Amino acid sequence: MNSVVTYSPAYTIVSSYECFNRCSYCNFRVDLETESPLRLESSLEKLQNIDRKLVTEILVISGEVHPQSLNRLNWLEKIYRICQMCLDLGFLPHTNVGPLSFQEMSLLKSVNVSMGLMLEQVNPKFQQTVHKHAPSKDPALRLEQLEWAGKLKIPFTTGLLLGIGETYKDIQESLEAIARSQRRWGHIQEVILQPHSLGSSQEEINLPSFDLNLLPGIITEAKKILPETISIQIPPNLVFEANFLIECIVAGARDLGGISPKDEVNPDYPHPTYQALSAILQPAGWTLKPRLPVYPQYYSWLSPNLQTAIEAKKNLI
DSSP states (O other): OOOEEEEEEEEEEOOOEEEEEEOOOOOOOOOOBGGOOHHHHHHHHHHHHHHHHHTTTEEOOOOOTTTTTTTTHHHHHHHHHHHHHHTTTTEEEEESSSSOOHHHHHHHHHSSSSSOOOOBBBOOGGGGGGTTTTGGGGGHHHHHHHHHHTTOOOEEEEEEEESSSSOOHHHHHHHHHHOOOOOOHOOEEEEEEEEOOOOOOOOOOOOOOOGGGGGGHHHHHHHHHHHSEEEEEETTSOOOOHHHHHHHHTHHHHHOEEEEEEESSSSTOOOHHHHHHHHHHHHGTTTTEEESSOGGGGGSOOHHHHHHHHHHHHOOO
């Protein structure tokens, strides 16, 4: 049995909380008139204050700007410059900012060691419910993103959102769609199984948190459907009971994702510390080890300057 569970020592930079989608379960977005935009100087200051010996990954996230918006180019340029600042300061950026055009994705590939986008669920029925006011959550659009990332040879993370009204068949079909993309391109590093967790800022308070008792069984099913080259990831701040976390790992989860000071997407659920997680895992025979935001089998996919950035961080893992 592989007794290692991995995580990425991370810090999150939010380019913008403004988002043209309005998912009914969201605890992240704000309206335009309520946001104080993060200036690049502020991002630089935050990055300069991070201990480079403790953090390897910078997760760059953002609310989405409509593809036809006049502000789209500025939005993209800001994200690009944040990623470049991360590299200049010795960090490894991983960007997840919503669906991109092929050209936008290609551009951001040049300043990211990996990228990501949640598939969530492939059943289009959610466009009539929780995604009724979220055009970019169209599953066809998100499946296209998986294909483009494969064509561009971008090491990629995707995943499912659980507890938004899906059936077991929906979950299976979503996992099968990811598996098909992986067999075609081989670019998917991780699949996140993320339970919806009720937050204080979401609009639809009648959407309860996902029943965590179902998660180990879903992990087992994911292990059956997904190729072995994909690591199954669960967020430890949303799977917080010690025995239950171990049960999920025994079922097949082997990664805990980026552990950072704050979960910007689920701000009501702080990340546990490395020490707290180790105290849970070690007595059960599991070793918690740090990893980079790109897996070794994908190093050759990256440009020489990104490979150099990776070499500089290898000594920290």
